[in-house]
Amino acid sequence: MGAVTLVRQASRLHPYVFDAIVALCLFAISVSYPLLGPLGGEGRLTPGQAAFSAVVWGVLVLRRRHPLAVLSVSSAATALSVALNEARGLSTLAVVIAVYTVAVSTNRLTAVLAGSFTGLVLVGGALYSTRGTVLDPDKVVLVLWSGLAAAVGDAIRSHRDYVLAAEERARRAEHSRDEQTRRRLAEDRLRIARDLHDVMAHHIAVINVQAGVAGHVLRSDPSGAQEALGHVRHASRAVLDELGSVLRVLRENEEVAAPTEPVPGLGRMEELIESFRGAGLRVTWRRAGQIYALPAPVDLAAYRLLQESLTNAHKHGGDIVRIQLSYQPEQLTVEVDNEAPAERRRIRSMVSTGYGLLGMRERVSAAGGRMHAGPRPGGGFRVRAVLPACQERG
Numbered sequence: 001m002g003a004v005t006l007v008r009q010a011s012r013l014h015p016y017v018f019d020a021i022v023a024l025c026l027f028a029i030s031v032s033y034p035l036l037g038p039l040g041g042e043g044r045l046t047p048g049q050a051a052f053s054a055v056v057w058g059v060l061v062l063r064r065r066h067p068l069a070v071l072s073v074s075s076a077a078t079a080l081s082v083a084l085n086e087a088r089g090l091s092t093l094a095v096v097i098a099v100y101t102v103a104v105s106t107n108r109l110t111a112v113l114a115g116s117f118t119g120l121v122l123v124g125g126a127l128y129s130t131r132g133t134v135l136d137p138d139k140v141v142l143v144l145w146s147g148l149a150a151a152v153g154d155a156i157r158s159h160r161d162y163v164l165a166a167e168e169r170a171r172r173a174e175h176s177r178d179e180q181t182r183r184r185l186a187e188d189r190l191r192i193a194r195d196l197h198d199v200m201a202h203h204i205a206v207i208n209v210q211a212g213v214a215g216h217v218l219r220s221d222p223s224g225a226q227e228a229l230g231h232v233r234h235a236s237r238a239v240l241d242e243l244g245s246v247l248r249v250l251r252e253n254e255e256v257a258a259p260t261e262p263v264p265g266l267g268r269m270e271e272l273i274e275s276f277r278g279a280g281l282r283v284t285w286r287r288a289g290q291i292y293a294l295p296a297p298v299d300l301a302a303y304r305l306l307q308e309s310l311t312n313a314h315k316h317g318g319d320i321v322r323i324q325l326s327y328q329p330e331q332l333t334v335e336v337d338n339e340a341p342a343e344r345r346r347i348r349s350m351v352s353t354g355y356g357l358l359g360m361r362e363r364v365s366a367a368g369g370r371m372h373a374g375p376r377p378g379g380g381f382r383v384r385a386v387l388p389a390c391q392e393r394g
Contacts, residue, residue: 103153
């Protein structure tokens with residue numbers, strides 16, 4: 001087994017050197033065969049035998065580069081040597097190797113044609129020499145050897161193609177898995193970043209603004225400062241609770257049951273609005289149309305849009321926020337108007353990530369909707385989103 005592996009490695013690393021050595025060895029055996037006397041030779045080597053053997057074995061050095069040309073030359077030379085009674089030794093073996101090379105390096109049709117044509121050429125040379133019939137054993141053997149060489153070469157080529165195809169499929173599958181893993185990781189990072197921003201941004205904004213208010217009125221209005229600090233404590237607890245929930249989800253593995261806490265939606269809108277009213281923001285809202293159950297992605301997107309819009313209004317100095325929800329049979333329209341008079345600015349956030357509007361657009365787009373955000377003609381800021389929501393009446 002080790003010797004076979006060594007031969008294969010030598011053939012792959014140095015194919016032409018390997019073929020030259022093999023051809024030289026077989027040529028030496030072929031020309032020595034007539035000198036073996038009792039083993040079947042005639043005890044002499046004619047110039048014709050040497051010349052035909054040199055041609056037949058010499059062209060095999062180029063069998064990998066020009067398989068069809070080598071087969072043509074070797075089969076023609078062998079048939080001619082047989083017809084002229086100059087064939088001796090292993091000349092037929094050279095043709096078998098050439099047929100095998102054609103079959104292993106081309107396609108099945110070419111292999112069948114090559115094997116058949118070679119067999120006919122060799123039989124034709126033998127018939128010219130011996131004047132026998134096609135069914136003579138020595139002529140049948142020539143056809144069988146040609147067919148066997150073509151069959152073996154085609155089988156090896158088919159197996160090699162199958163292995164290469166399987167390896168290519170495995171590489172593509174591995175690449176696809178890697179791409180899918182990278183895409184999922186990117187999606188998870190984006191989702192985590194968006195959720196962290198959504199669940200904590202407005203609480204952090206409340207803490208920042210109320211801490212500024214407390215510092216501003218600490219001496220002039222101690223009761224107002226105490227109230228502002230109460231809002232800070234409440235928002236801080238909310239941040240810690242939300243952060244704990246996110247961290248628990250991140251620590252869970254696949255075997256742990258999914259969390260049972262409901263996904264926030266417009267059903268919690270009043271609770272959300274009250275939290276901002278407690279922080280000093282004046283919020284009014286109304287609904288238009290017949291209320292119906294929303295798909296979960298749309299319900300969550302609408303809630304997060306309201307949450308981020310209120311957070312931005314509170315953080316950037318808004319005094320009055322008006323919310324309108326318009327239920328139509330095929331869509332839900334959410335409008336948030338933030339009035340921010342120039343003469344009354346609140347203490348602004350010292351740090352702004354700029355990811356709020358981006359996160360809203362991503363959520364609305366993921367739910368299949370569209371969103372516009374920008375300054376209002378009369379001052380302030382407006383966020384308007386249209387979300388697809390097929391009516392599901394209870």
